[in-house]
Amino acid sequence: MNNETQKILTTDGIPLEESLKKAEKKNKIKAFLLVAPLLLFLIITYIFPIGEMFFRSVDDSMITKWLPKTFKTMEKWDGKELPEEKVFEAFYQDYKILVEEKEHGKLATQLNYEKNGFKSILKKLARKMKKFEEGNYKEQIMAVHKRWTQVEYWRAIKRRAPAYTYSKYLKGIDMYENEDGKIVQVPEDRRIHKILWMRTLNIALGVTILCFFMAYPIAHLLAILPMKYSNLLMICVLLPFWTSLLVRTASWMILLQQQGIVNDFFVLTGLVTDDNRPEMMYNKTGTFIAMTQILLPFMVLPLYSVMKTISPSLMRAGKSLGASPMIAFFKIYFPLTIPGIGAGCLLVFILAIGYYITPALVGGASGSLISNQIAFHMKSTLDWSFASAMGLMLLTGVLVVYWIYNKLVGIDNIKLG
Amino acid sequence: MGKLSRLLLIITFALSFTSSAFAVVIASWGGAYTESQKLGYGDPTAAALGVPVNWVDYAGGLSEIKAQKEAGAITWDIIDVYAMDTINGCDEGLFVEFDFDKDFPPAPDGTPASEDFFAPMPSKCAVGNILYSWNYAYNSEKIGSKKPKTIEDFFNTKKFPGKRAIYKTAQTNLEIALAADGIKPGKGGAKIYEALETEKGLKRALDKIKKLCTDPNGGCVFWNSGSQPPELLMSGEVVMATGWNGRFFNATVGEGAPIVQVWDAQGLDYEYFVLVKGHPNQADAMKALAMMTNTEMLAGSAKYIAYAPYRKSSIAIMEAGEPWYKDGKTNMVPHMPTAPGNTKNYFLVDPIYWADNGTEIGEKWEAMKAGL
Numbered sequence: 001m002n003n004e005t006q007k008i009l010t011t012d013g014i015p016l017e018e019s020l021k022k023a024e025k026k027n028k029i030k031a032f033l034l035v036a037p038l039l040l041f042l043i044i045t046y047i048f049p050i051g052e053m054f055f056r057s058v059d060d061s062m063i064t065k066w067l068p069k070t071f072k073t074m075e076k077w078d079g080k081e082l083p084e085e086k087v088f089e090a091f092y093q094d095y096k097i098l099v100e101e102k103e104h105g106k107l108a109t110q111l112n113y114e115k116n117g118f119k120s121i122l123k124k125l126a127r128k129m130k131k132f133e134e135g136n137y138k139e140q141i142m143a144v145h146k147r148w149t150q151v152e153y154w155r156a157i158k159r160r161a162p163a164y165t166y167s168k169y170l171k172g173i174d175m176y177e178n179e180d181g182k183i184v185q186v187p188e189d190r191r192i193h194k195i196l197w198m199r200t201l202n203i204a205l206g207v208t209i210l211c212f213f214m215a216y217p218i219a220h221l222l223a224i225l226p227m228k229y230s231n232l233l234m235i236c237v238l239l240p241f242w243t244s245l246l247v248r249t250a251s252w253m254i255l256l257q258q259q260g261i262v263n264d265f266f267v268l269t270g271l272v273t274d275d276n277r278p279e280m281m282y283n284k285t286g287t288f289i290a291m292t293q294i295l296l297p298f299m300v301l302p303l304y305s306v307m308k309t310i311s312p313s314l315m316r317a318g319k320s321l322g323a324s325p326m327i328a329f330f331k332i333y334f335p336l337t338i339p340g341i342g343a344g345c346l347l348v349f350i351l352a353i354g355y356y357i358t359p360a361l362v363g364g365a366s367g368s369l370i371s372n373q374i375a376f377h378m379k380s381t382l383d384w385s386f387a388s389a390m391g392l393m394l395l396t397g398v399l400v401v402y403w404i405y406n407k408l409v410g411i412d413n414i415k416l417g
Numbered sequence: 418m419g420k421l422s423r424l425l426l427i428i429t430f431a432l433s434f435t436s437s438a439f440a441v442v443i444a445s446w447g448g449a450y451t452e453s454q455k456l457g458y459g460d461p462t463a464a465a466l467g468v469p470v471n472w473v474d475y476a477g478g479l480s481e482i483k484a485q486k487e488a489g490a491i492t493w494d495i496i497d498v499y500a501m502d503t504i505n506g507c508d509e510g511l512f513v514e515f516d517f518d519k520d521f522p523p524a525p526d527g528t529p530a531s532e533d534f535f536a537p538m539p540s541k542c543a544v545g546n547i548l549y550s551w552n553y554a555y556n557s558e559k560i561g562s563k564k565p566k567t568i569e570d571f572f573n574t575k576k577f578p579g580k581r582a583i584y585k586t587a588q589t590n591l592e593i594a595l596a597a598d599g600i601k602p603g604k605g606g607a608k609i610y611e612a613l614e615t616e617k618g619l620k621r622a623l624d625k626i627k628k629l630c631t632d633p634n635g636g637c638v639f640w641n642s643g644s645q646p647p648e649l650l651m652s653g654e655v656v657m658a659t660g661w662n663g664r665f666f667n668a669t670v671g672e673g674a675p676i677v678q679v680w681d682a683q684g685l686d687y688e689y690f691v692l693v694k695g696h697p698n699q700a701d702a703m704k705a706l707a708m709m710t711n712t713e714m715l716a717g718s719a720k721y722i723a724y725a726p727y728r729k730s731s732i733a734i735m736e737a738g739e740p741w742y743k744d745g746k747t748n749m750v751p752h753m754p755t756a757p758g759n760t761k762n763y764f765l766v767d768p769i770y771w772a773d774n775g776t777e778i779g780e781k782w783e784a785m786k787a788g789l
Contacts, residue, residue, distance in 0.1 A: 105508025119504075119770055192783040199787075259653045280767035282638050364639055368585075368783065379478030381506060381776050 010066050057389035061163040066107050067094045071161040079155050079179035087154070088138040092129070099126050112381045113231075115156035121145040173197075193373070193390075200370045203359070204352035205288060210292045211299040211348045212341065219340075221301035224312070241297040249358050251284070252290040256280040256362075270385050282364030295351055299344040306340030333367035342409050350398050370394060423746040440469035441698065441705045443690075444481075445473035445497035448644075449667060449722055454497070454546075457718025458709040465708060468701050478556065479506050483691060486511055494702035496691050498767030501775065503543035503689050512542035512691040520703070522711045524730035533712070533728045535755065536687070540769040543689035544710050545727030546656070547718065550662040550754030550764070551589040551684035557675045560657075568682035568762075571657055572625065574635035579656030581629060583651045585639040587683045587782035588771060589659070592764055596623035596682035605765020606684075619778070623785050630789050637789070650676055659704045662754050666723035670747055680759040686766040687727065716741075725753040 009014040016252035064071065077083045098104040104126055121144065128144050139159040142149045159167065159177070170176055170183060174191040178184050185191065218237065222230050240248060255261050263277045272278060280286055310333065318328035356371040363369070370390065377387040405411070428446045441544070443459070445451045447468060451472050479502050498506070506512050515521070521747070534545055539579035545669040553571050565577055571593065583590050595609050596602055598621060602609050605667070612618030630637035634735075638655055640646055646660030662683075666673040690700070692706055697750065708714060713774035714733040715726035720743050732750065738741045741749035750756055771778075 102510065105510065105661070107506060109508050112773070113776065116774045119508075120771045189784055190777070190780045191786065194781045195784070195787045257652060257654050360641060373783075376779070379476075379480045380501075382479055382483060383776075384480075384510065 050392075053388040053392060056385050057168050057392060058164050058166060059385065060160060060165045063107070063110055064163045066098055066103065067091065067157070070094050070157065074158050075162065077158065078156060082138075082149070083154050085136070085138045087382065088141050091157075092132070092137045092141065095122075095125065096129065100131065109382070110154065111160070111384065113381070114160055115153060117147055118153065118156070119155075121147045168386045169393065171386060172390050172393050181292055193370070195405075196368070196373055197372045198204075200353055203284070203369065204289070204349050204355075206288055206296060207291045207352045208345050208349045210288065212293055212345060214292065215299035215303055215344065216337075216341075219300050220309055221312070222300070222304045223307035237297055237300050240293070245294060245357060246293055249290055249361050252293070253281060253362060255283075256289065281362060284366070285362070286362040287359050290358050291352060291355060294358060295348045298347045298351060302343040302347065303337065303340040306337055306343075310336050325352055328415050334417045337411065342405065346402070346405060349401060353398060354394060418656055423603060439632070439698075440471045441494045441702045442471050442473060443495040443497065444473050444475045444493045446477065450663070452719045453721035455723070456721055460707050461714060461717065462708045465706060466701075468705060470705060477512065478502070479509070482506070482511055483509065486693075486695070490518035491693055491696045493693055494696050494698055495706055496693065497546070498543075498689055498691055500539045500543070500687050500689060500766070501772045503540045503691055504768055504772045505572075506691060507540040507542035509688055511694060511702075513694045515542040515544060515692075517544070521707050524712050524728065525574045526730065528730065531551075533730050535725070535727050535729055536765060538689070539687075542691050543688050544691075544706065545687050546710060546715060547724040547727060548685055548754055549688065549724045549761070550680075550763075551584075551593075551659060551686060551752075552657045552662055552665075552678055553593075554646070554650060554665045554676050554678045555657045556653070559650075559653055564677070564783060565679055566681065567679075568593055570679075571659075572597045572629050572631065574632045577656055578634040580636040580654065580775065582638045582640050582655040582658035582660075583626070584659055585641040587688070587778050588775075589766060590626055591619070591622040591778070592684055592766070593659070593682055594622040596762075596764070598622070598625050600693055602682060602762060604765040609764050609769050610767050613774075617783070618677045623781060627785055627789070633636075639786075641660055647676060649673060650674075662752075663723045666752055670723075670744075670752075681762050683754065683759065683763045684766045685754055685760075685763055687768075689723075719749055719753070723749070723752040723754075725755040 010016050014107045069086065073087045073090040074083065077087060091326060092121070093102065095107075098107055104122065108119045111122065125141065125144050125148075132140050147153055156181075172193055173188075174186050175183050175195050176186055200249040218233075222233055222237070225233065253260075258264070258277045258279060258281070260281070262280065263272075266272045267274050267277065280289070314332055315328050318332045319325065323331065354371050355369065356375065359369045360372055371394075374390050374394075375386050376392070377383045402411075429549035441463075443454075449786065451474065455470075455472055456484055459470045459472060475496075477499065477770055479498070482493060482496060484490075485493065502749065504513070505512070517531040517534075517538070518529045523529050524533040535548055536545075538545065551567075554569075555565055556743060560577065563576060565571065567575075571581065591613060592606065592609050597620065600608055602614055609663055613622065626637075629635045638649060638659065640660070640727060643661050643664045646658035649655045650658050651668075662678060665678050666677055669676045669678075690706055690710065692702055696702065710727070712726075712728050712730045713734060715728050716738075718724070719726055719731070719735055720741055726735075732753070735750055735753075739748045741748050751758060753759070757767075
């Protein structure tokens with residue numbers, strides 16, 4: 001009785017606490033419903049595909065299903081020398097079923113990813129197998145093609161035995177697991193991915209830095225100029241931004257090639273001689289120039305929106321308190337723009353690291369990046385699991401950058417406007 | 418997980434599904450090439466069968482059709498693909514397998530289809546439409562008084578200093594490297610591929626390219642779209658460029674550019690049509706495909722572009738109808754990559770070799786390029 005009276009009641013007799021809870025719950029549901037479409041959108045278009053990508057990159061159960069007997073007999077094989085007759089026989093039986101079900105082409109594709117050269121010998125085997133006699137399969141299979149007598153091909157089959165594998169990730173950094181279970185590097189003339197990773201990182205970082213140094217003054221000018229001029233300048237920033245990426249890349253090619261306008265101008269003004277024109281296209285220089293120009297608006301816009309909010313009176317106050325313009329800039333203005341710098345740099349870096357068309361067109365021999373390699377495996381070899389693995393590695397790289405940024409600057413310190 | 422992703426893909430493709438359900442949809446490379454296909458045999462076939470034939474552009478590769486298939490929402494009936502893709506797609510079960518003599522009409526003189534084709538198909542799923550050539554060309558106004566004549570000249574930086582434009586991947590580059598290094602191609606280039614099968618031969622080819630690209634008098638520009646080689650030659654960026662003969666032909670005959678093609682150790686390559694398996698419209702598409710690849714229709718496309726029809730019997734129609742080119746004054750047969758004057762020294766690009774070794778060579782090629 002005492003307790004009852006102590007509780008504050010609302011006008012309709014329900015305790016205030018409960019009534020509040022109810023109202024809050026309603027609000028919470030409302031809030032959730034408001035974000036639900038976005039959440040759903042994110043789950044469907046982002047979280048789920050990434051999960052699927054991860055699954056694709058480690059799943060190898062198909063082959064395990066296709067060659068059950070082979071893998072069973074291979075369990076005891078140490079991989080040092082050619083396997084025994086038992087393995088050959090099991091392989092023959094598995095493969096025969098696959099040929100009957102017309103699934104053998106897929107097996108050939110998969111094994112060809114593991115070791116090149118499987119495609120033709122599996123096809124040849126499918127043709128010749130029809131005339132095989134019973135018994136002594138080892139000799140009969142080995143007679144089909146000399147590659148069947150090489151132990152590496154059998155090791156390659158064995159490597160595909162587990163249903164789940166991280167080998168695609170190893171391949172992404174030019175490593176593989178050898179027959180002793182040790183993780184080693186692939187032969188030197190095939191180490192390509194590490195080079196591409198480093199080059200991608202290098203170009204992404206370089207472009208971000210270039211963009212920053214060029215965008216900062218522009219954004220500052222945009223923020224302090226009177227409306228009349230700043231609008232015009234803004235249009236100058238935005239016009240290229242609205243132009244097609246391909247058009248801009250192609251224009252750079254026309255401008256920068258050896259017989260191009262920029263070089264012609266250099267020769268005309270006597271800066272260089274006619275037979276000594278510098279190469280600015282189809283190499284790293286071209287990639288840097290074109291990518292910096294294309295990504296510049298992504299740096300200018302966040303910087304501008306942050307600078308716009310900085311009151312000019314702050315700088316004035318600093319100066320009136322005795323700071324030189326330099327000190328006032330570094331002590332007052334610059335720290336205030338850090339959220340914009342963070343946003344711009346992250347944006348440009350993340351876009352640059354996955355850039356694709358521009359490096360392919362203007363990069364020349366040294367211009368192909370990791371994204372081009374991913375596209376190659378998506379489109380040509382159809383090795384989607386390897387492409388997924390590399391895509392995830394790229395994503396992880398971006399997340400690491402994000403994490404480092406968070407540690408150094410703090411993610412709350414990011415501002416797009 | 419699989420079901421949901423299927424659903425997603427279906428939604429995506431349902432959204433991108435724009436073509437009418439009662440038309441045969443053919444995906445091809447676009448540009449002047451698709452134009453020649455459309456005018457040469459697409460439109461006539463549509464008129465004859467009363468079924469609309471629509472062309473859509475794509476950038477090659479099998480990823481799109483594989484995604485359409487996985488989603489169960491196939492929008493393409495027929496695709497124009499490289500030889501290697503017919504093999505890979507056939508293995509993956511994406512395409513219909515043909516019985517050539519039953520599915521395709523014989524030549525006018527009664528020769529069965531399979532014997533009328535210029536070369537056997539790389540897989541059971543492919544039916545050829547054209548042969549094109551990977552050769553090299555130079556700009557006659559910029560090269561100087563000496564003119565390159567052989568494949569060795571392409572690699573001879575002493576006699577012809579200046580940069581070369583070559584294709585961005587290893588395909589056909591390794592072949593010409595060996596041909597220029599003294600290996601006689603043999604029948605259809607068999608000797609070249611025999612050499613490339615060995616580690617030593619492969620290294621020899623890669624080294625030859627590397628030497629050309631690192632030579633201070635030479636150097637390489639890598640092209641990746643067919644329009645680039647003539648442009649690079651015209652701008653003077655390179656002194657010689659490998660490329661597709663149809664593009665060089667268009668630049669020379671179509672636009673009057675001073676570009677000269679060299680046919681020594683040219684690589685004959687093919688384009689194929691494949692029929693996508695499991696489309697509700699498959700019967701119509703098969704009818705259209707059979708008509709488009711008959712003798713007359715294939716000859717029709719050569720009116721618009723310098724690529725050779727895949728059927729030997731088409732050449733006779735062209736010879737009878739010279740000047741065959743659309744401008745009404747250019748004889749087309751001598752410009753065909755299969756013409757006797759152009760095939761004194763040639764190799765057939767081997768799709769099986771590339772399907773087998775493409776990835777590994779691709780890695781070595783990229784590693785070589787990275788070291789330039």
